Amino acid sequence: MFARLGRWCHQHRWIVIGAWVATLVIGSITLGVVGKQTREDFQLPKVESKRGLDILDDHFGGVGAGAGGNIVFRADQGVEDPSVRGPMTQAFAKIAKLPHVTLVSPYEPAGARQISQLGPEAGKIAYANVEIPDKLNNADAQHIGKEIRQALPHVDGLETQLGGDSFAEQGQLSSEAIGVGFAIVILILAFGSVLAMGLPIGVALAGIGVGTVLAGFLGHVIPMPDFASELGMMIGLGVGIDYALFIVTRLRENLHKGMDIETATVVAMDTAGRAVLFAGTTVVISLLGMVVMNVTFITGLAVGTVAVVATTLTASLTLLPALLGLVGTRLETTRWRGLIAAGLVALALVGVGAGLHLAILFVPVAVVVILAGFVAQPLRREVPRRAPKPREQTFAYRWSRLIQRRPWPAAIAGVVFLGVLALPVVGMRLGFPDDGNFPKDTSTRQAYDLLAKGFGPGFNGPLVLTSLLPAGTTDAQLQGVTDALGSAHGVAFASPAVRSPSDGKAVLWRVVPKTSPQDQATGDLVTRLRNDVLPSATHGTGLDVAVSGTVAVRIDFSAYLAARLPYFFGAVLTLSFLLLMVVFRSLLVPLKAVVMNLLSIGAAYGIVVAAFQWGWAGPLLHLEGAPIVPFLPMMLFAIVFGLSMDYEVFLLSRIREEWDRTGDSHTSVADGLAATARVITAAALIMVFVFGSFLLGANRTVQLFGTGLATAVLLDATVVRMLLVPATMELLGDRNWWLPGWLGRVLPTVHVDGQAAVPPAPEDDRELEPV
Secondary structure, eight states, X not given: OHHHHHHHHHHTHHHHHHHHHHHHHHHHHXXXXXXXXXXXXXXXXTOHHHHHHHHHHHHHTTTTSOOEEEEEEEEXXXXXXXXXXXXXXXXXXXXXXXXXOEEEOTTSGGGGGGBOOSGGGTTTEEEEEEEOOTTOOHHHHHHHHHHHHHHSOOOTTEEEEEESGGGOOOOOOOHHXXXXXXXXXXXHHHHSOHHHHHHHHHHHHHHHHHHHHHHHHHTTTSOOOTTHHHHHHHHHHHHHHHHHHHHHHHHHHHHHTTOOHHHXXXXXXXXXXXXXXXXXXXXXXXXXXXXXXXXXXXXXXXXXXXXXXXXXXXXXXXXXXXXXXXXXXXXXXXXXXXXHHHHHHHHHHHHHHTTOGGGGGHHHHHHHHHHHHTTOHHHHSBOOOOOOOBGGGSHHHHHHHHHHHSHHHHHHHHHHHHHHHHGGGGGOOBOXXXXXXXXXXXXXXXXXXXXXXXXXXXXXSOEEEEEEOOXXXXXXXXXXHHHHHHHSTTEEEEOOOEEOTTTSOEEEEXXXXXXXXXXXXXXXXXXXXXXXXHHHHTTTTOOOOEEESHHHHHHHHHHHHHHHHHHHHHHHHHHHHHHHHHHHTOSHHHHHHHHHHHHHHHHHHHHHIIIIISOTTHHHHTOOOOOBOTTHHHHHHHHHHHHHXXXXXXXXXXXXXXXXXXXXXXXXXXXXXXXXXXXXXXXXHHHHHHHHGGGGSSOHHHHHHHHHHHHHHHHIIIIIIIIIHHHHHHHHGGGGGOOOHHHHHHSOOOOTTOGGGXXXXXXXXXXXXXX
């Protein structure tokens, strides 16, 4: 199938290329007309906060559920001063007329408590509560936020800020450009060919483009968070370049063995293409496995990411062979004009990504260089190549032999190193960071700080308690609940009970904790209210009070995922073990892979905890320590599992091939490592730079993913592949490939590298060297 698909795409290249271009153009135009839908839906099945939200929706019109934000203002002359009250009242009246907006002004009787009475800021800080329907998508919420900002007045001594998750600044990521710029440099150094560099990047960008459009359409069916496209782009760029890189590398090896371009393409698709499909499928399966968590937010995140990964995989298997047919033998030729132009484009991308927008001028300069190259003889000359080294003289071969001579020290050192990095995982705390983690120059952060200063830190995350009213419930019983809430440890303020205005069949209280939303003490307060305070206060009344609101929903969300993580991890590790056992027909090889995956991922978790929870990355990223978002361990585990399978299959398939040919378990490790070290190193470096570049973005969640993925890939490609794999395979020797006879008869035979279907080619012990 792979050979036929590769040959058909190669021979019908214009049809394939045209289909991809048409799909991208038509899809983008259509999506632009219908618009994108993004929404963060944290609702969970069968948890207390979900029951509370349902009561709010049914009896209070959704008011109190926490969607929206606050207009926070501070005036040196006091918020009741006529120079402040008049303009603000006019602004509130204008804002209240906006579609979907419900506003409670501090100058209304219902907002009497919205003026600070705390400490030296008493009378100087106030806020207007702004609520919007919780089902409103992020784009509409951002539009409302923009209109609110425009309506706010400018008065001497008056500071106005708009806070809240719904109106938080999204930030504009340009880190993808930095990742692509570094990928250009790495690929040129690895391949010594501009066209061989351009093909993986072009295929990855095409796959990301179509995948992002597909995810945009899926967003109308499945609620997706706003950063799902950013995460999909991050992962799609990394895996897309990797997959095309593996295929192009195998194709160049085939060309060096004397094959013509079509045969080399077909054989590359039938060998490396199989491994790419296997690796990509594992990523897709791992991500889709999160759907069983039965959480809308996680499902949307997984589906959006899968859409991008699946299209980049499809591009590698269809668009790449078509482009190879278009490029032909020019793949191996690099002229000075192309090399200079590629360098200028890389500089332009890195510069633009870093905010130096004048760097875009390098692009027209690159075009001028290419055009001049058709006339100027020096620019038309080919870039000379260094003679390739024999495999036995390469660094990777010598390194492998060094490790194999001292396998025990190498194995122990690798395990201890990864174990030390993983130690912070013991103290990992799952939860959602609050708005206090936004950069200090943002309106969201300044509104958060003003509220904390004027009303206390817990005011940024009030709890909403609600219950249905049994027949015969008295005001005295409701007041008893209010008194119990107000006197509870950790509560700064509890509002009186408010009956539902529409039917009087439900009641709610607002409770302000003494601590911030992300503080562990706030989570302890929620638990204490549910287990101790409320059962005692409602005993004999028939009231069943649910602690809800945004903070409670996020606490329940974190607890729900944390309780199910072991099952998810077990499923992914079991799947990886079974897949590798089928591919390599061995018990010990997949067992080692599972253990090494746990070590490298655990070390990545540890680095993330130290950097973001302990705050070690604060001075660099201008962040403060906060809990780790609860879906990061699951997403990171699923993605890194799939990415590590790329390197695992690529390296071990070569080692197995050498072992089948020679029967020598010692030399096969060194030969396999030497044959794959360059492409694995290049692929890992690209991944590290692509993922690492997302640290420059404004979204803390994306920064967490970038850090975790970059460190996991770096550790996997260095400590695991270059240290633990050769050391452990040397220690086990021929036992690496042991498989009980009865199991061998049961397992299916899978040739992931297609060797059984491809005629043997002459051996070539030389590897490609960069310019």
